[in-house]
Amino acid sequence: MARYTDSSCRLCRRENLKLFLKGDRCYSEKCAFERRGYAPGDHGQAHKKQRSDYGVQLREKQKLKRLYGLLEKQFRGYFKKADQQKGITGTNLLIFLERRLDNMIFRMGMANSRVEARQLISHGHFLINGKAVNIPSYLLKAGDQVSVKEGSRKITRVLEAMETVARRGVPHWLELDKENFKASIKLLPVREDLTMPVQEQLVVELYSK
Numbered sequence: 716m717a718r719y720t721d722s723s724c725r726l727c728r729r730e731n732l733k734l735f736l737k738g739d740r741c742y743s744e745k746c747a748f749e750r751r752g753y754a755p756g757d758h759g760q761a762h763k764k765q766r767s768d769y770g771v772q773l774r775e776k777q778k779l780k781r782l783y784g785l786l787e788k789q790f791r792g793y794f795k796k797a798d799q800q801k802g803i804t805g806t807n808l809l810i811f812l813e814r815r816l817d818n819m820i821f822r823m824g825m826a827n828s829r830v831e832a833r834q835l836i837s838h839g840h841f842l843i844n845g846k847a848v849n850i851p852s853y854l855l856k857a858g859d860q861v862s863v864k865e866g867s868r869k870i871t872r873v874l875e876a877m878e879t880v881a882r883r884g885v886p887h888w889l890e891l892d893k894e895n896f897k898a899s900i901k902l903l904p905v906r907e908d909l910t911m912p913v914q915e916q917l918v919v920e921l922y923s924k
Contacts, residue, residue, distance in 0.1 A: 772921035779913050783812045784829045789852070794922050805915030806906045813904055816843070816861075819849040823889055823898040824880025825863060825873060840867035855900055862897035 725811070775852040780790045797807035812818065817832040820841065826832035835841065841848060842857070842862045855861070862871055877893055885891045888908060891898045 716744070742888070749760065772917045775914055775917040776921055779915070779918060782911060782913070783815070783818060784833070785812075791922070794918070798922075802904075803857045809906065809909055809913075809915055809919065810903060811854070813849065814854045814856070816841075816848065816853040816855060817862065819855050819889070819900070822886055823861060823891055824877055824883065824885055824893075825896075825898070827872065827876045827879070831872060832875070835867075835870075835872065840864055840870065840873070857900050858901045859904045860897060862895070869897050872923075 749849050754805045756762055766815075776790075780787070783790075785793075788792075793811045794804075794808055797811055798804045800807045814820075816836055817826075820826050820832035820836065821829045825841075839847055839849045839851055840863060842864055844860055845862075846865070867873065875897075880891070880893075885898075886904065886908065888900065888902050888904045889898055890901055894905065
């Protein structure tokens with residue numbers, strides 16, 4: 716499976732936005748975006764040209780893809796599903812992305828980043844409603860319960876994530892039970908709940924051309 720293998724910090728610098736791709740490091744003074752808050756490359760600090768409408772739309776799509784750690788084919792697939800559903804396509808797209816298991820594990824505080832969540836899921840450390848699931852793209856729904864397997868509750872990365880979750884906070888639509896290493900989805904979020912600085916309508920306009 717294709718995946719991004721270059722520096723994660725370059726993505727934040729390219730999008731001129733802290734995407735929190737490296738977990739707890741992003742909150743420390745070691746964060747590359749804090750030290751070098753300009754685009755990577757020899758011309759990163761050069762005068763920026765005014766972008767065309769297409770350029771603005773493309774950057775918004777790239778930002779959203781990188782935030783959730785997806786490549787083009789998978790991201791476009793979610794857009795097609797969102798477009799086929801009733802309602803606002805952009806909002807549908809964001810909800811699909813939020814429902815991914817790797818994102819929910821991160822939101823629940825069981826992993827420090829979506830990348831870390833994907834790795835832990837692939838290694839089979841989580842249960843969904845009591846059943847093992849090792850697919851990061853698995854879509855959760857309201858009422859689902861996620862728990863860490865009994866034998867995985869001493870994994871250092873899981874323990875560290877749950878110790879530092881207070882720094883990020885757990886969204887109100889989720890409920891975390893730290894003592895029992897489990898969390899549940901009380902309800903799916905609505906657009907007003909998603910505070911990431913993204914303009915999903917620009918992505919819709921880009922794919923609608």
